[in-house]
Amino acid sequence: MDQTAREAPSKSLAILVLSGELEKGLAACNLALAGAASGGRVTLFFSFWGLNLLKRRKATIRGPLLTRVLGRLNRDNVDHQTLGRFNMWGLGRRALIRVMRRKGMASFHESLTAAHELGVRIIACSTTIELMGLDRGALIAEVDEIAGAMTFLGESESGRSLCIS
Amino acid sequence: MDQTAREAPSKSLAILVLSGELEKGLAACNLALAGAASGGRVTLFFSFWGLNLLKRRKATIRGPLLTRVLGRLNRDNVDHQTLGRFNMWGLGRRALIRVMRRKGMASFHESLTAAHELGVRIIACSTTIELMGLDRGALIAEVDEIAGAMTFLGESESGRSLCIS
Amino acid sequence: MDQTAREAPSKSLAILVLSGELEKGLAACNLALAGAASGGRVTLFFSFWGLNLLKRRKATIRGPLLTRVLGRLNRDNVDHQTLGRFNMWGLGRRALIRVMRRKGMASFHESLTAAHELGVRIIACSTTIELMGLDRGALIAEVDEIAGAMTFLGESESGRSLCIS
Numbered sequence: 001m002d003q004t005a006r007e008a009p010s011k012s013l014a015i016l017v018l019s020g021e022l023e024k025g026l027a028a029c030n031l032a033l034a035g036a037a038s039g040g041r042v043t044l045f046f047s048f049w050g051l052n053l054l055k056r057r058k059a060t061i062r063g064p065l066l067t068r069v070l071g072r073l074n075r076d077n078v079d080h081q082t083l084g085r086f087n088m089w090g091l092g093r094r095a096l097i098r099v100m101r102r103k104g105m106a107s108f109h110e111s112l113t114a115a116h117e118l119g120v121r122i123i124a125c126s127t128t129i130e131l132m133g134l135d136r137g138a139l140i141a142e143v144d145e146i147a148g149a150m151t152f153l154g155e156s157e158s159g160r161s162l163c164i165s
Numbered sequence: 166m167d168q169t170a171r172e173a174p175s176k177s178l179a180i181l182v183l184s185g186e187l188e189k190g191l192a193a194c195n196l197a198l199a200g201a202a203s204g205g206r207v208t209l210f211f212s213f214w215g216l217n218l219l220k221r222r223k224a225t226i227r228g229p230l231l232t233r234v235l236g237r238l239n240r241d242n243v244d245h246q247t248l249g250r251f252n253m254w255g256l257g258r259r260a261l262i263r264v265m266r267r268k269g270m271a272s273f274h275e276s277l278t279a280a281h282e283l284g285v286r287i288i289a290c291s292t293t294i295e296l297m298g299l300d301r302g303a304l305i306a307e308v309d310e311i312a313g314a315m316t317f318l319g320e321s322e323s324g325r326s327l328c329i330s
Numbered sequence: 331m332d333q334t335a336r337e338a339p340s341k342s343l344a345i346l347v348l349s350g351e352l353e354k355g356l357a358a359c360n361l362a363l364a365g366a367a368s369g370g371r372v373t374l375f376f377s378f379w380g381l382n383l384l385k386r387r388k389a390t391i392r393g394p395l396l397t398r399v400l401g402r403l404n405r406d407n408v409d410h411q412t413l414g415r416f417n418m419w420g421l422g423r424r425a426l427i428r429v430m431r432r433k434g435m436a437s438f439h440e441s442l443t444a445a446h447e448l449g450v451r452i453i454a455c456s457t458t459i460e461l462m463g464l465d466r467g468a469l470i471a472e473v474d475e476i477a478g479a480m481t482f483l484g485e486s487e488s489g490r491s492l493c494i495s
Contacts, residue, residue: 013318016492018357023213024330027183030292034314048353049415064432066425073416085214086238095231096296102229103295127360130433131426149364156490157341160321162181162328163492165354178483188378189495192348195457199479250379251403260396261461267394268460325486327346327493 011040012159016152020052022081022093022108024164029111031162036118043155044115045147047125050164051132052076053108054124054139063133071133078109078140116142121155123147176205177324181317185217187246187258187273189329193218194276196327201283208320209280210312212290215329216297217241218273219289219304228298236298243274243305281307286320288312340370342489346482347374350382352411352423352438354494359441361492366448373485374445375477377455380494381462382406383438384454384469393463401463408439408470446472451485453477 013035017028028044035042046054057079061071076082086092097107106114116122123145129135136146145151155161178200182193193209200207211219222244226236241247251257262272271279281287288310294300301311310316320326343365347358358374365372376384387409391401406412416422427437436444446452453475459465466476475481 011322016357016361018354018494019330024183027181027213027330030314031181031318034318038315038318048357067429070416070422070425070429073422086235092235092238095235099232099235099296105292105296127435131429131435149360150368153340153343153361153364153368153490160318160326161490161492162326163494164183164328164330165349165357165494176487184495189348192346192378192495195479196346196483199483203480203483251400257400257403260400264397264400264461270457270461325483325491327491329348329493329495 011038012042012155013040014043014045014152014156014159014161016161016163016165017044017046017050017053018048018163018165019084020049020076020081021084022096023084024050025053025081025108026111028164029108029115032115032120033111033118036115036120040159042115042120043123043152044120045123045125045152045155047128049074051124051128051134053078053081053112054122054143055134056138056140059134059138061133061138062135067133074132078112081108113142121145123151125149176203177207177320178205179208179210179317179321179324179326181326181328181330182209182211182215182218183213183328183330184249185214185241185246186249187261188249189215190218190246190273191276193329194273194280197280197285198276198283201280201285205324207280207285208288208317209285210288210290210317210320212293214239216289216293216299218243218246218277219287219308220299221303221305224299224303226298226303227300232298239297243277246273278307286310288316290314340365340368342371342373342485344373344375344482344486344489344491346491346493346495347376347380347383348378348493348495349414350379350406350411351414352426353414354380355383355411355438356441358494359438359445362445362450363441363448366445366450370489371451372445372449373451373453373482375453375455375482375485377458379404381454381458381464383408383411383442384452384473385464386468386470389464389468391463391468392465397463404462408442411438443472451475453481455479
């Protein structure tokens with residue numbers, strides 16, 4: 001990985017995911033998969049609502065009452081996301097997922113796992129984790145690292161960067 | 166890497182448009198126009214809701230019932246977009262358009278056409294087209310190519326990339 | 331990664347902020363602060379709804395009735411932003427701010443001021459200022475420049491660019 005990055009620095013790709021919406025998650029995974037397939041170092045950095053995409057289905061939230069109340073509301077996770085438009089209380093979301101399945105397209109969780117298996121680094125934002133009262137155990141196993149904005153900028157240093165928000 | 170990229174590598178600009186909202190479309194066009202005016206290679210890649218910005222006013226949607234029902238809901242197109250904030254059932258959108266016209270600013274469709282005439286490449290995402298049950302005939306004439314994420318990454322390889330989502 | 335960052339001076343970072351939502355503003359500031367801390371030239375360019383983040387609490391809006399009516403609606407400013415999700419008429423926003431304060435995290439305005447003091451350039455989009463009927467006096471003192479898309483592209487020419495939208 002590091003070797004490749006040093007040999008072809010322009011190929012690396014660092015994606016900052018600030019949104020937890022289904023379509024944004026799918027776009028991030030598709031770009032990561034395309035980047036990994038073309039042989040470059042790829043990093044997905046999930047922050048703020050984007051962190052929901054790395055949360056286990058039943059994530060434990062620790063901290064004062066207010067943090068736990070917010071956590072109750074914000075319950076999207078790696079297996080369940082809201083659609084940014086036409087969600088219609090889950091109807092639009094389910095319709096999209098059904099259309100995708102019929103066409104043989106992978107779900108978000110499947111795409112993320114595939115990306116991880118292809119060597120895409122998955123990083124969870126440390127500030128967001130603290131803010132949301134989560135810990136490592138609340139996140140899926142595919143998370144490679146918990147780090148801050150500095151790490152994202154470091155990853156973007158030698159190549160391309162995108163922010164999906 | 167092709168000839169053009171080797172001659173002016175730092176100047177190319179690849180913009181991924183994931184949103185179909187009016188203000189996002191306008192921002193994408195303004196950046197593309199500025200990029201083209203400064204002489205660099207510019208690519209606009211429209212994916213997911215962003216594809217709406219390339220749809221003709223009366224686009225035919227093919228496929229099973231569910232796809233056609235979703236297409237009925239998602240009827241924004243090159244001449245009609247929703248505003249991301251203060252749309253207020255079209256009132257905010259129309260107010261913004263009126264203010265822009267008074268100030269002599271171009272509409273989204275006009276800006277996109279101008280960008281195309283200045284040499285900006287307009288690419289429609291192939292996956293989204295399949296997902297939405299569209300075909301080439303449903304898209305405006307200015308579309309130069311139908312391609313996937315790999316093509317967008319290729320365009321961003323030798324220069325700057327932005328994602329407007 | 332750290333090695334590379336120490337060897338060569340950090341590349342420049344240009345961030346385009348198209349959204350005025352609280353979480354997007356915080357993300358922009360965090361990235362800018364991290365970029366400035368690593369020694370690179372950093373520019374924050376605020377356009378469209380993002381310009382709200384540079385508006386004084388009591389900004390005067392000039393122009394015809396329609397512009398002033400829109401300005402009345404769009405009253406978010408440097409000290410008051412809406413949360414993109416779970417705003418719940420300000421309840422979610424206030425809860426987030428309280429949790430952040432308890433954890434000793436800086437507010438948006440404090441972060442922006444800190445970024446400015448560290449040398450981050452703060453640019454307001456000239457087109458948006460005209461569109462919204464604002465002038466220099468309506469913006470906070472930290473604004474270094476009023477400029478167009480061309481200036482943003484120029485800043486992104488020699489380094490990384492991100493769009494937070």
